[in-house]
Amino acid sequence: MKMVKMGGLIYQLTNPQIKDKIWAGDRLDKQIRKRGKIGELWLISAIRGSESLVDGSYPLSLFYQEVPEFFCNYPKKTYPNLHKIIDAGQPLSLQVHPDDQYAKKKYNSLGKNEAWFVITRGRKPFLIGAKSLDFIEHMNKITNENINDYVNSYALQKGDLAFIPAGTIHSIPEKSLVYEIQQTSDLTFRIYDFDRVDKYGKKRKLHLQEAKKAIKPELKPVIVKKDRGVARQLLLKNEHFHLTRIEVDLEYILLPKEDVYWYEVVILEGIGIMAGTKFKKFDAFIISGHLKKPILFIAMNAVILINEVR
Numbered sequence: 049m050k051m052v053k054m055g056g057l058i059y060q061l062t063n064p065q066i067k068d069k070i071w072a073g074d075r076l077d078k079q080i081r082k083r084g085k086i087g088e089l090w091l092i093s094a095i096r097g098s099e100s101l102v103d104g105s106y107p108l109s110l111f112y113q114e115v116p117e118f119f120c121n122y123p124k125k126t127y128p129n130l131h132k133i134i135d136a137g138q139p140l141s142l143q144v145h146p147d148d149q150y151a152k153k154k155y156n157s158l159g160k161n162e163a164w165f166v167i168t169r170g171r172k173p174f175l176i177g178a179k180s181l182d183f184i185e186h187m188n189k190i191t192n193e194n195i196n197d198y199v200n201s202y203a204l205q206k207g208d209l210a211f212i213p214a215g216t217i218h219s220i221p222e223k224s225l226v227y228e229i230q231q232t233s234d235l236t237f238r239i240y241d242f243d244r245v246d247k248y249g250k251k252r253k254l255h256l257q258e259a260k261k262a263i264k265p266e267l268k269p270v271i272v273k274k275d276r277g278v279a280r281q282l283l284l285k286n287e288h289f290h291l292t293r294i295e296v297d298l299e300y301i302l303l304p305k306e307d308v309y310w311y312e313v314v315i316l317e318g319i320g321i322m323a324g325t326k327f328k329k330f331d332a333f334i335i336s337g338h339l340k341k342p343i344l345f346i347a348m349n350a351v352i353l354i355n356e357v358r
Contacts, residue, residue: 147215179197183217212269213267270284311339312332
């Protein structure tokens with residue numbers, strides 16, 4: 049496909065990718081009106097075969113390669129981030145993701161640092177991080193009954209964020225609806241899957257040998273509690289993500305910054321208009337770092353996450 053050069057500074061991303069999962073809840077299914085087990089909705093994705101579309105036609109990875117000026121000539125070869133919504137009807141497997149160094153050497157891929165923003169919480173805590181440095185020696189002993197003996201638990205609330213460094217074991221609990229931002233990677237090593245079986249009565253494959261090489265039992269998450277007194281909160285600022293929560297009940301002005309390559313915008317709640325374009329829940333946009341003028345958001349009861357790619 050030949051890329052047509054586009055001169056705009058703001059593009060809506062369409063073609064959200066629906067991922068059926070054995071552990072899925074029913075909230076995404078009800079919203080999208082698709083009969084199935086929708087566990088994930090990928091809103092911004094440049095993973096081949098599961099891509100967002102720019103301007104309704106162009107795969108994001110192709111746009112990234114062919115129109116580098118939109119991204120202010122960002123130096124990395126691969127589009128860096130994947131944004132998704134996770135609807136967990138059952139707990140996700142206890143799992144781990146490799147870091148960049150191991151993923152590059154073994155799989156020629158990026159590693160997978162990620163962060164969760166809680167949209168809706170269930171009754172059970174989030175499981176993040178090993179309780180002891182000898183976790184690897186005991187991970188094949190984990191059961192439904194004793195998992196809390198080996199993994200730390202966090203009672204995250206709506207609006208809280210957890211950053212999960214690559215190498216940290218983790219599991220999202222049942223009845224949770226979570227926004228996730230992660231590096232563009234699909235490498236996941238399952239450690240324990242809660243004795244779950246598919247419709248044929250078979251358990252999913254575990255990856256204990258791969259996990260042993262990826263786990264860093266000394267790592268802990270970074271937990272950011274929602275500041276309920278502010279409408280704008282910087283949630284995360286590190287080498288991978290620069291994520292801000294914006295609550296808009298009338299208007300918000302996004303001011304351009306000189307040190308941003310581009311902005312990734314995800315609408316978590318509400319309806320509104322951004323720069324003349326209507327938006328609704330789970331819409332996503334990219335905005336070029338060449339932006340020179342402020343962008344006006346007019347919205348009702350909107351929760352918006354903006355990631356600045358730096």
